[in-house]
Structure formats: structure tokens, C-alpha cells
Amino acid sequence: MVQRGSPRPHREEILSRTDFLDWIAAITDAQPLNANLYKRAATHGSHGDEDYQRLEFLGDRVLGLVIADHLYHEFPLEPEGQLSQRLNGLVSGPVCGDVARQIGVGDHILLGKQARDDGARHSIKVLGDVMESLIGAVYLDHGMEAARAFILKHWDDRISAAVKDVRHPKSALQEWAAANNRRVPTYELIDKSGPHHDLKFTVRVTVTNIGSVEATASAIQAAETGAAKKFLEKFT
Template sequence: MTAELATWLAATFGRAPGDPAPFERALTHGSQAAANYERLEFLGDRVLGLIMAEWLWQLFPDEPEGQLSKRFNALVTGPVCAGIARELGVRPHLRLGKQARDDGASESDNVLGDVMEALIGAWYLEAGLDAARGFVRAAWGDRVAAGAKAPQHPKSQLQEWAAAHNRRPPDYVVSDRSGPHHAPRFTVTVTIGKLATASATGANKQEAETAAAKALLEQLGG
């Protein structure tokens, strides 16, 4: 482990890890080595989900499951995880193969979001659930606001708009897929019958559908 990485890990997690290997692996892309972040991402995703669900359950004791689910889904998306990775300074420590570097993998929400979850998994293995909980709560911070209204997902909002105006349900079609395997770009077009249409691009199909729904809502004034 380099001195720069050791310093960054100590600053990020509050102390230097006793076993640096999982953290090095959490920062390693599949283009660089077979021992990459994917298994740790699998673990970290579940740890993050448990911590976030517990946190929301505590913060919003009067909200029903549906509202809690809206909050949860808005807080654990790939773009949110990627944004936190950027804030923490993950990018300079990524281990990428040459082609992935050339393709801009260090800017990819897919890669950064996965690495963020892998780092949570590594910290969980290193220090346990309480420490992982403390890290997630500090990293997500004000994103989980006790006084905030649960966000309405754009796709649900568009579905409700169509129903309220006696229109056909929104129809989503992937109209284009481009980019390398590790950083794909999906373009989705959403239509409501012959009334209106909008397109948007995202790092995955779900992200593109959400962006398209938001764009169409803006058109409709919804």
C-alpha cells in the first residue's frame, strides 16, 4: 500500500485499517485485476441497505412503508453513491486498466458507485457493523433530512399524472445503447400515447427511464 493511500484511508475512516488488502481490492476495477471490487460491492450493498433502512426507520417513526421505500430508493442509487465517492476523494486511488482509464472509468457513476459500496463492505469486515453505521451516517449526512418530505419518484409521478388526466400509461423504450462495457450509456424514450414524448440518457436503463420521466413531467408542467 502506498503512503498516499494509507493516509487517505486513515482520514476517510478515522484510522488506518489493520488489513489493507480488502481496501486495495475495493478500489480495483476488473480491467486491472481478477481480484477486483465485485465481491466486496455485493457485501457493501447489503450493509448499506441495512444501515439506511434502520436509519430511516428511526428518523421517520410515523411514516408508512411506502414513504420509507421512496426515501430509501432515493438514497442508495448508484449516482448518489458515486457522488459520495467523489466527495470523499476516491478517484485518485482507483486502480484501473489502461483501456478503462482511457475510456474515462474514473468518471463513471457505475464504477464510482460500485467502489463506494465495496469500500463500505471492506470497512464492515475491518471494523464491524457499528463502525460501518457511523461511516455511512457521516458520509450521507444531510442527504437524510428528518424534516424533508419523502421524494416522489419521477416514474411514479408520471404514472399518476397519466391516470389523473385519463391518458394511457407511460411507455418506455431503450432507443440507444453506447459506451464501453464498464461505462455504458442508455438512452430511453418515454411516451404517453400521442400526447407527448421525451428522451434522456443514463448509466443504466433505470437511471435513463427516471431521467426521461422527469423530462416529460417538465414538458407537461407536472
């Protein structure tokens, strides 16, 4: 029997090696005190071990609090509505997934065989969930200030970009339609596909007598937002 190369090490072995903990130290700016927290944060439910869901629950709340607190102090004159728009644009699943992708989370997720075969390692939803679980792990391991620093470090560019235009694309499109005596934009879900852990939704937005644009994302709201943004770029 011909061996076609060295077998790939089991993900548990990878997580037990120093390179995983070195990566954690690099992205958190602190040496992990409880390595098991981070191993759990990187474990998908398909693997069968204790997974990241509880840490994801905690991390989601910590992320929301940190971003809300930062926006509250950064924009002291803004009303609640504008602060909410900024917040929603910074803590969504796709944003968390994009942050995770940029810092290499996909290389460290522990997955079952079927999830690996389905491409879960590259799923924005899975990446976003793990990102939130890592926030939860940092919070438990080092406390709130460390979690705050971790979040603001990796969200800094997005917070800066949000300053340029607080308006949500859907709000901007609705305002444009009203200003131009057009009917309210309509959104229609036209397709839903993919494995359950990585569903893709395609939404079409239409403004009567102007046109239609479609966008696909891992959540319906994100697809609607993407469609509104593309419509504005194409027709305004």
C-alpha cells in the first residue's frame, strides 16, 4: 500500500500544541491562563466534545455591552436611534464572521468529519459563532477589561468606518425612495440553500419603475442590507 504523504494530525493534537496557544496569545495580547477555555471556544458541536455554545452565548452579550458602551461615550450627542444603527452594524453575525476570518479562526476550529466535508471551517456563521465564543473565553480568563481591549482591537477599523455614514443601507434606500416620490422598497426572499450550519439566503429588493437588485448572505437581514446597498450603488 502506497502512503501518499504524512497523515494530517488530529485536530485535538493541533489544539494541544503550543502553536494554538501562541495564536491565542497573539490575538488577545495575553498568555492564556486556562487553555481549556479556548479549546472549548474552538470546538464545534459536530465534534462531540463540550462545544462553544455556552461561551458563544456569553461572548455575544459581552460584545454587545462593550460596543454599546464605546458608542455611548464616543458619540455623546447622538440619539438612541442612531446609536442603535451603529450598534447593529457592528455586532451582527456576518461582521463577527469577517473579523474571525481576518484573524485566522478557521484554521483552529475543531470539527466533526461531516461538518469539515460541508465546508464549515469557512462558514461565516460558524466563524462568527466561534468569534463570540472566543470573546466569552477572554472574559472568563482575564476579565472585562481584557475582553474590552480584545474587542476594540479587532473592531477598530469597523468602528472608524461606521463614523463616516451612520445610516443603514435600508434606511438610506427608503429615504431616497421617499425623496424621489417612489414607492417604498420591497424585499423578497427568492432562494434559500446550503447545509443547515451554513444556509445562504438570496433577497431581491425592488423599487417600482426603477429596478431590482439581488444579494446573498448567511442571514436574511444581511441579504436585505446587501441588496439595499447594491441598489443604491447602481441606481443613485
